[in-house]
Structure formats: structure tokens, C-alpha cells
Amino acid sequence: MRYIAIFLLLANIAYFVWLRLGASPVVVSVPTPARALLNSGLTLVSEYELQLEQRPALTCFTVSSFISVDDASSFIAEIGGIASDASVTLSGDPLSPQYRVFLPPASSRGIATITLDSLSESIAAAQMEIETYLITSGLLENGIALGVFSEQASAQNTQSRVLQLGYPAEIEEIPRSTGEIRVQLQVLEQEALENPAWLELTGDRTGLSIVENLCETIAQGTQFP
Incomplete structure (x- = not known):
């Protein structure tokens, strides 16, 4: 009996020491939140093409042979909001x-x-x-x-x-300049179809010519590497 009592005492002491020193702490795993992607200012080609499809369709024109810069500027003022963008340019030197x-x-x-x-x-x-x-x-x-x-x-x-x-x-x-005085126009395609009367404004100005051309749709350099 004495040996059994001694054995149980030693076993209790060993168990106590193991609890204090030997047991590994339980670690709760906490998921790390995903890092947001840095906004580098780049646009994927697929995203840019989607943006183009969602933009209003534009028709572009070059109206040339104005007699003066004043005449060209007055023409822009007369067409008012029909053009989404308009500017006077000079060709030649x-x-x-x-x-x-x-x-x-x-x-x-x-x-x-x-x-x-x-x-x-x-x-x-x-x-x-x-x-x-x-x-x-x-x-x-x-x-x-x-x-x-x-x-x-x-x-x-x-x-x-x-x-x-x-x-x-x-x-x-x-x-x-040595060349022509021109007006570059961007007109919403819907306006060009539904409101063609704006073209009649050229009738009051002798010698003007209107040429439809491609609108620029090339992505800017900062969008792609």
C-alpha cells in the first residue's frame, strides 16, 4: 500500500508539471483579410472596349474654307449644343x-x-x-x-x-496661317440623324465644304503599358 501511495503521489506531481510546462497552448486561427488590389490607373483592354460600347455614338466632321477665324467661331456659336465638341483649327504653316x-x-x-x-x-x-x-x-x-x-x-x-x-x-x-481655317466637330449620331437642319447653316457661307471623318477612339497612353 505504501508503494502504491508513493506511486500515485509521483504520478500527480508529474501530471501537474506537465500541465504547467509541457502543454502546448491552443492557437485560434484568424483568417487574414484579403489585400485590396492597388489602383494603378491601368484599364484592361476588355474593360476599355466595354466603355467604348457604352459611350454615345459620335459622328465627326471637318468643316473647312471659312473666310476668317471670326466666321468659324460664329459658326460654332450658331450650332450651339448640337455638337458635343467643336474647335477652330488652322492648317498650313x-x-x-x-x-x-x-x-x-x-x-x-x-x-x-x-x-x-x-x-x-x-x-x-x-x-x-x-x-x-x-x-x-x-x-x-x-x-x-x-x-x-x-x-x-x-x-x-x-x-x-x-x-x-x-x-x-x-x-x-x-x-x-498659310492654310485653311477649319472647324472640327463631334456630333452625337442621334443628333446628326434626327436634326440634320444644322447642316443648313453652311448654306449661308459660300464655299464651305463638309467632310465626315473617323472619330478618334484610340486609348490614351496612360491606360495601357
Whole structure:
């Protein structure tokens, strides 16, 4: 009995030591959350093609042979929101620009005429030689022209003298080139089919030509490596 009691005592001591030192701790496995992919700014080819399919269909035109940049700009203003994008471009080699001096458009033809008469009297009283006339069409309609100059210094001199008379003269640079003046248009295909009347705007301008061309659909360089 004594040996049995000693054996049980030793067994209890060994079991106690094993519990304190030998047992491996239980580790609960916690799943690691998946890392989000970095947004590198790249677009997959399949995604880009899907984007193209979802875009509204566009029809592009080049309208050429405008008589002036003003005429081209006025054409863009007249077609209004029919074109989703429109811009004036010059073909050929660039030439030195010209500089137009003018008074901004008045709110009505009557006010513009009164301003022109008053300005003409002030110029005559100051013994200045400045050409003036009323602008009757285009983006500057009801404005007052004060001359077009090939040198910027001459335009600034005229502007300064008119400012001294109390009138808000402005200067506009007019780009020039050896080639044609063109308007590049992007028109929604639906507008081109349902509202063809916009093409009639070219009828009031002699010699204009309209060519339909491909719209640019090439992905930008940042979309693909």
C-alpha cells in the first residue's frame, strides 16, 4: 500500500508539471483579410472596349474654307449644343498674328450706335486718327471696331488712347496661317440623324465644304503599358 501511495503521489506531481510546462497552448486561427488590389490607373483592354460600347455614338466632321477665324467661331456659336465638341483649327504653316482693338458688344444695337457716335465725337475733339465702325455680325456683334494691327505695340497704343477717353477698349489676338481655317466637330449620331437642319447653316457661307471623318477612339497612353 505504501508503494502504491508513493506511486500515485509521483504520478500527480508529474501530471501537474506537465500541465504547467509541457502543454502546448491552443492557437485560434484568424483568417487574414484579403489585400485590396492597388489602383494603378491601368484599364484592361476588355474593360476599355466595354466603355467604348457604352459611350454615345459620335459622328465627326471637318468643316473647312471659312473666310476668317471670326466666321468659324460664329459658326460654332450658331450650332450651339448640337455638337458635343467643336474647335477652330488652322492648317498650313503659322503666320504672325494680328491684333484687333475693339469695344465689347453692347446690349442692343441702339446702345451700340449711341456709343459709336459718342466715341467718334471724343476722338475728333482729341484730334486722334482712329478708325471706328459698328460690328454688325458674329461673336462681337454690337461691338465697335477700332482697327486691326500687325504689330502688338500699335494695338496697345490705340487701346491706351481710347482708354484715356473713358472707353473700355480691349485687344484680341487673331491667329493666322498659310492654310485653311477649319472647324472640327463631334456630333452625337442621334443628333446628326434626327436634326440634320444644322447642316443648313453652311448654306449661308459660300464655299464651305463638309467632310465626315473617323472619330478618334484610340486609348490614351496612360491606360495601357
